Amino acid sequence: MSKTPLTVRGAEKLRDELNRLKTEERPRVINAISEARAHGDLKENAEYHAAREQQAFIEGRIAEIEGKLSNAQVIDVTALPANGKVVFGVTVALADEEDGSEKTYQIVGEDEADIKNARISVQSPIARALIGKEEGDVVDVQTPGGHRAYEIVEVRYE
CATH class of the missing domain: 3.10.50.30 (Transcription elongation factor, GreA/GreB, C-terminal domain)
Known part of the structure; x- marks a missing residue:
């Protein structure tokens, strides 16, 4: 796979988003899942399903950003x-x-x-x-x- 060109500002923006997702969003969703689990029956627990869906989105975005950064050629x-x-x-x-x-x-x-x-x-x-x-x-x-x-x-x- 060829390298994808990225400006220094673009790479910083992606790194900032990755850091925010890992340090803020991921822990927040994990807490939301834990709270929703505490409410009992998971089959009909909308909060639990919404939190799991959000977790899947965050994990997908983290993987996408990590892939882009690993395949990037940062040009100053x-x-x-x-x-x-x-x-x-x-x-x-x-x-x-x-x-x-x-x-x-x-x-x-x-x-x-x-x-x-x-x-x-x-x-x-x-x-x-x-x-x-x-x-x-x-x-x-x-x-x-x-x-x-x-x-x-x-x-x-x-």
Whole structure:
């Protein structure tokens, strides 16, 4: 299996969630199961079944995060040479060739993508078109809204 790229911030976020699940959520659910067991008949005990369901979800999420972290290639973009080339983790300022509007995106891993916070997946059409290009280049992107041309105004390694 190939390594999945992850930014330093994305890896920290996953580690924080994993720590919270293991130190807070898991013990809380175990206590809830113990309390529900004390109420007697488990067949018709809704609290017990809800707590077990929640436990299964938490354990599944812990396994998922551990798998992602073990398969991650954490890339510290600040350690890369700032040569104006678009690579994973950089922040790119783009100017739309048609209307001149500017957009800024950070290229991140799939799990970190959040369009509301201007973080796009490395697998997205825009990111795929940008990777390997440099400041000043014009890229053509097939977007859901149609064909767009963007000029790369700035590449920041932050």
